[in-house]
Amino acid sequence: MSNVISVRGLKKSYGSTQAVAGIDLTIAQGEIFALLGPNGAGKTTTVEILEGFRMRDAGDVSVLGTDPAIRGEAARVWRNRIGIVLQSTSDAGDLSVQETIAHFAKYYANPRDVDEVLAAVGLAEKSKALIRTLSGGQRRRLDVALGIIGSPELLFLDEPTTGFDPKARREFWALVEDLRKTGTTILLTTHYLDEAEALADRVGVISQGQIIEISTPALLGGRATSLATVSWKGANGLESERTDNPTALIGKLSTDFPGEIPELTVKRASLEDIYLEMIGGEDE
Amino acid sequence: MSENKVPSALTIGIARGGLELKQFMRQRESVVFTLAFPIMLLGIFGSVFTNELTDGVTFSQYFVAGMIASGLVNTGFQQLAIMIPVERDFGTLKRLRGTPMPASSYFIGKVIVVFVTMLIQVFLLLIAGILFFGVNLPTDPAKWFTFAWLILLGSAASTALGIAFSVIPKSGRGASAVVSPVVIVLQFFSGVFFVFTDLPGWMQQVAAIFPLKWMTQGMRSVFLPDSFAAREVAGDWETGRTFIIILAWLIAGLFISIRTFKWDDQR
Numbered sequence: 001m002s003n004v005i006s007v008r009g010l011k012k013s014y015g016s017t018q019a020v021a022g023i024d025l026t027i028a029q030g031e032i033f034a035l036l037g038p039n040g041a042g043k044t045t046t047v048e049i050l051e052g053f054r055m056r057d058a059g060d061v062s063v064l065g066t067d068p069a070i071r072g073e074a075a076r077v078w079r080n081r082i083g084i085v086l087q088s089t090s091d092a093g094d095l096s097v098q099e100t101i102a103h104f105a106k107y108y109a110n111p112r113d114v115d116e117v118l119a120a121v122g123l124a125e126k127s128k129a130l131i132r133t134l135s136g137g138q139r140r141r142l143d144v145a146l147g148i149i150g151s152p153e154l155l156f157l158d159e160p161t162t163g164f165d166p167k168a169r170r171e172f173w174a175l176v177e178d179l180r181k182t183g184t185t186i187l188l189t190t191h192y193l194d195e196a197e198a199l200a201d202r203v204g205v206i207s208q209g210q211i212i213e214i215s216t217p218a219l220l221g222g223r224a225t226s227l228a229t230v231s232w233k234g235a236n237g238l239e240s241e242r243t244d245n246p247t248a249l250i251g252k253l254s255t256d257f258p259g260e261i262p263e264l265t266v267k268r269a270s271l272e273d274i275y276l277e278m279i280g281g282e283d284e
Numbered sequence: 285m286s287e288n289k290v291p292s293a294l295t296i297g298i299a300r301g302g303l304e305l306k307q308f309m310r311q312r313e314s315v316v317f318t319l320a321f322p323i324m325l326l327g328i329f330g331s332v333f334t335n336e337l338t339d340g341v342t343f344s345q346y347f348v349a350g351m352i353a354s355g356l357v358n359t360g361f362q363q364l365a366i367m368i369p370v371e372r373d374f375g376t377l378k379r380l381r382g383t384p385m386p387a388s389s390y391f392i393g394k395v396i397v398v399f400v401t402m403l404i405q406v407f408l409l410l411i412a413g414i415l416f417f418g419v420n421l422p423t424d425p426a427k428w429f430t431f432a433w434l435i436l437l438g439s440a441a442s443t444a445l446g447i448a449f450s451v452i453p454k455s456g457r458g459a460s461a462v463v464s465p466v467v468i469v470l471q472f473f474s475g476v477f478f479v480f481t482d483l484p485g486w487m488q489q490v491a492a493i494f495p496l497k498w499m500t501q502g503m504r505s506v507f508l509p510d511s512f513a514a515r516e517v518a519g520d521w522e523t524g525r526t527f528i529i530i531l532a533w534l535i536a537g538l539f540i541s542i543r544t545f546k547w548d549d550q551r
Contacts, residue, residue: 076385094306094310094311095310108353109290112365139531
């Protein structure tokens with residue numbers, strides 16, 4: 001499988017602050033990769049360098065075989081193959097959903113069908129509505145529609161579900177799953193660990209300008225082999241025990257108690273627990 | 285799959301112009317502020333100051349010429365210097381920059397909006413001037429020629445300077461508070477609201493640096509009788525100098541725009 005994104009030794013400073021301190025990263029074709037990290041860890045800077053919005057100080061970067069620092073006509077040919085969904089844009093409220101998507105379609109060599117994109121993002125019924133009448137979630141869907149109208153091979157999704165209610169978030173995840181089926185490579189940044197877990201094939205955790213680990217959501221930070229916490233209601237109230245062998249512990253408890261073990265739970269570390277441990281409580 | 289070529293900058297630019305005009309017409313504030321407000325001002329000033337300046341030239345006619353010149357500044361400089369910071373603030377510019385749309389298409393779109401709104405405004409002001417304030421259309425083809433290059437060159441300079449000035453407002457919300465006073469002060473200094481030669485000398489000298497003074501003088505040369513030229517500062521219309529000074533501002537505006545234009549607020 002070929003790499004859509006490949007980064008070696010990426011560095012970027014603002015004045016005396018080193019925002020990105022030597023990052024290596026490869027993302028394969030068709031992969032959904034989530035970049036996690038607290039605010040100020042260098043996440044946005046890294047992504048914006050990959051998107052061609054910022055210049056790097058050092059390192060090799062290739063996105064779809066092209067250096068994102070290119071400009072001019074070659075940059076247009078490159079941008080024709082990528083889609084970018086930025087954080088919150090709030091413009092053009094006086095245009096309808098359909099007008100806006102149809103207009104952006106004119107920027108690309110091989111745009112998708114406007115009605116098909118409207119249906120894909122679940123805005124078919126809102127196509128005639130003016131943008132300023134849309135809810136936050138609907139606006140975000142429009143952002144995604146504008147990101148995918150050019151049939152991109154690579155899609156950047158920057159915190160796509162911030163401000164969504166749980167139902168809208170689930171619906172959005174289904175949309176991303178549909179994009180995965182079309183073979184689109186996706187680089188996702190998010191603050192929601194459940195989102196990364198639901199969508200990403202691999203996650204990378206970035207802290208203080210460096211990648212501290214890249215793994216699958218299930219294996220990150222030794223999560224699969226981490227201790228489980230078994231808790232139950234004993235004679236002295238709620239008791240709990242951390243163990244690497246919860247099955248044996250429950251076997252023992254089931255002989256201690258005559259019937260059901262009261263209030264029995266077995267809890268493994270969530271991705272969020274692991275993540276917070278990794279970044280040392282930097283996130284708020 | 286991707287044998288098709290990316291659409292040309294001109295094709296996209298024309299599409300942007302159409303889209304921006306559609307947005308313009310749907311925003312009641314912009315239609316009122318940019319198009320109707322100058323007509324209202326014309327109605328007020330033209331009705332209050334009806335005194336005769338000299339042999340058959342009324343202040344109303346003098347004022348109409350000044351307002352047409354101001355129309356070039358309103359639709360170009362003022363409109364863009366306010367609109368672009370708003371688009372920068374809203375993230376519109378950053379989003380566009382992430383697409384294959386080239387910067388030139390963005391500016392082609394802006395030029396189309398400015399040009400169309402400018403033509404509408406000049407047309408409305410002329411109609412009002414003819415109907416209510418005794419303005420006569422010139423009969424001399426040479427004056428029509430002057431009128432044509434004045435609106436083309438003046439509008440181009442105004443557009444370029446609007447783009448150049450768009451880096452100054454710190455935010456979209458504050459843009460009109462930064463831009464509008466500049467325009468209004470220039471209008472006072474440049475002989476739009478008062479007869480230029482009645483202004484204090486220092487004010488005339490300051491105004492002579494900026495293009496609006498030359499645009500208003502140029503418009504007077506089109507719409508007032510040639511005998512009035514004697515009442516100008518130099519006792520002459522100074523058409524050649526007018527052309528050179530507006531052209532110089534156009535070149536300066538283009539140069540500054542290219543050097544300083546910002547897509548977003550980041551470092």
